[in-house]
Amino acid sequence: MAIAAAAAATSPTTARTTATLSPPPPISSSSSYSSAQLNFGLPKSTARPRTTAGLSISCTMTRDAAAAVAVTEKDDSDPALWSRPDAFGRFGKFGGKYVPETLMYALTELESAFNSIRNDPDFQAELGGILKDYVGRETPLYFAERLTDHYRRPNGEGPHIYLKREDLNHTGAHKINNAIGQVLLAKRLGKKRIIAETGAGQHGVATATVCARFGLECIIYMGAQDMERQALNVFRMRLLGAEVRGVHSGTATLKDATSEAIRDWVTNVESTHYILGSVAGPHPYPMMVREFHKVIGEETRRQAMEKWGGKPDVLVACVGGGSNAMGLFEDFVKDKDVRLIGVEAAGFGLDSGKHAATLTKGEVGVLHGAMSYLLQDDDGQIIEPHSISAGLDYPGVGPEHSFLKDKGRAEYYCVTDEEALEAFKRVSRLEGIIPALETSHALAYLEKLCPTLPDGTKVVLNCSGRGDKDVQTAIKYLKL
């Protein structure tokens, strides 16, 4: 079948497989998909998937036939009833495991390992100890007094703004929560070798950091172009003991590095664990990464109760792949009275074609193993996204965000480079906190949000990273 042939074509060491994939015509498991990505060669279809009540899918993706699972539309406006994800790793129609045969076993193994540690008190204690003493948790929930004053209306009314300080974590961003969790999981699985891909280097540095801490071999794939632009981050990763491999194919940027990393994993799956940096990718990654980050929201709930005896009214977070947002949102998804707001990058503007506003302008397709919204052109080719912030510069988005958007549980907006830079400067000068450019997108959205909020609304914004890495860029563009 198409998948098997394509998989064999790209990885010479893969054994020929005879898996069959036979989607019934009305629902195609692939809509438009870029062959530049993972060379699955899925049939390109211009028809968008339609949901039909009472239809069953027989979708065989393993050697053994799996029982058909009925897909029925129920009245599921209650978030408590949603399967996030279901047994196939789907969030509604999003998510799933669109990967070569050779990776199926690794993913299943990963999933059962993860499920076993979920309730293992020893693992949780070890993880908790590292998060506390090494990463520096719990991170504070900080009342941003001057920012609150800034948004106070002339009659004295306005929301109260709190910042969840993920910027204070070791390595300066939320990314390490997941990196630590996954490396402990990898150790439990007996893996000695860790691989990861990185764009600007943040995830690479976080991965190299945890590998140094636990003494594991670490290989980071990075686009050759990115390596040139981020020489210092490359050096950092090498200092931390990691090997940084340049990827020269394609545009020599993040998506190419991702493909290379996946190729490595397919080849070395027994010895190697692949640390995916966000809530994207094939199941169980979106669920796993979310679970490792959900400590953010759990702490927030407790801290909110301590500080004002209630829950937050609105949660705001920037969305690139979506991990920091899911980390903050997860504990509150079932609380319908808490608004969830994600902010993406509008780059030069939504009409310019140079942006990364996946949930606003994207269409549904399969990327990096999961069905989700993604930015593609009419030929189904992935559009090279643009944002001034590297971390938001991803043409896809986590499938769970796609699900929450379609369900109307979360709202998604976007903000331009310029607005983000303004927010970067504003918060630096009002609070003495220099936020990452990614985070600045969420902070920029406050400009539009705050005037609409009643007096005393509690807003918690995830300050997902610190902005030291962005200082040169900001100074250049702000002409300071």
Added chain:
Amino acid sequence: METHHFHFKTRRHNYPQVVCANHRVTTSKSNVNPSVLRLHNYGNPTADLAKERAVSADETKRPSTGKFGRFGGKFVPETLISCLEQLEVVFHQVLQDPEFQEELSTALNDYVGRETPLYYAERLTAHYKAQNMGRGPDIYIKREDLAHCGAHKMNNALAQAMIAKRMGLTAVVAATGAGQHGVATASACAKLGLSCTIFMSAADMEKQPSNVDLMTLLGAKVEPVRPTAGSFKDATSDSIRDWTEKLGEVYYLAGTAVGPHPCPTMVREFQSVIGRETRRQAAEKWGGTPDAVVACVGSGSNALGIFHEFVRDPTVRLIGVEAAGFGLNTGKHAATLAAGEVGVYHGAMSYLLQDEEGQITCPHSVGVGMEYPGVAPELSFLKETGRMEFYSASDEEAVEAYRRVARLEGILPALEASHAFAYLEKLCPTMPDGAKIIISCSGRGEKDTETVFNYPIS
């Protein structure tokens, strides 16, 4: 008015030499009795904080001299004396003001991110044990690198900015060497809505440009000092001069435990939160106190911050590590306690580095924050009374330590803190199995990656 003539060399400053009134000048060594640890403002560290402060306030009801044995003091122009006295009054007020303390405590927790962890460095410990047949000390790292702005400097900058606000001042001036104190001050001023001017030497601005950018972004004005030469010491002189000119309008925010009284005491007081947390965390983790506490010594604020709590515990070794630069015998170093002499500098009597003509030498270290030719008077006192041990580490050893800690623990320590880590190479083989060492990681080293990158590998 009695006039005193100095019996020891004074440094030539640009402001006029004045006769010093209002303080006792100790001229003979017989005034120093090392057997009496009469340490100014030391209360019982384990007592209730307010009580301790009440005790020390009692001690200082008379206008205090700010002396630590023969060190310290207020060697400043007349015009600054009343300013310093006023500052001291406010300082003692805030120490006992529960509202101020609560506001400070909330800010330290929510803004700065305290308390910082006491982290068991498993792989570093194993590394040293492996060199000694599996026996060696347990190494714990006090993670000041995790504080907001990435160094311990914030503890003091925030508290003093709050004092400035309380005094009704709207502008703050400070001097910075490597830039960490400048960044912390700019940050605190932004948070409190104060305007901020930072003096930084042109040479330092070139060595740490990222810190200059950070300060600018935070809304501070960075004033380069003496474009052709100069370092932190000159930046300090310039900012003190600026302060003298604008008394009553501007608050001088001392970044480290040097300068005229009450600056050393204030800075030490605000940094001592590090040691208090450490004691509690050590008790939680192994039910005791550390056997040795190791910290790098530039001017001394992070060292005092962690040492102060343990000064009265005789079983706790206090170990300071200075910068040996290219080597103690090359003259290109910053090891004040090791190679300096006693004199007055920047308003206080302390050890300092000077040449034969009594000119302050220009110190050198790969860790820019270590490049101060003086040292906190309180540390001079701890050295003279033998309470503290001091050693030094060269540039090369510090860079090696940076790489080692990065590789083994995934932590990039600031090059300043790396000097302390470097000393572990000599310390660990001498410590008994299971001894507890706490090392202060006073800052994070992302700012130093480029320096390490360019450092010639031998």
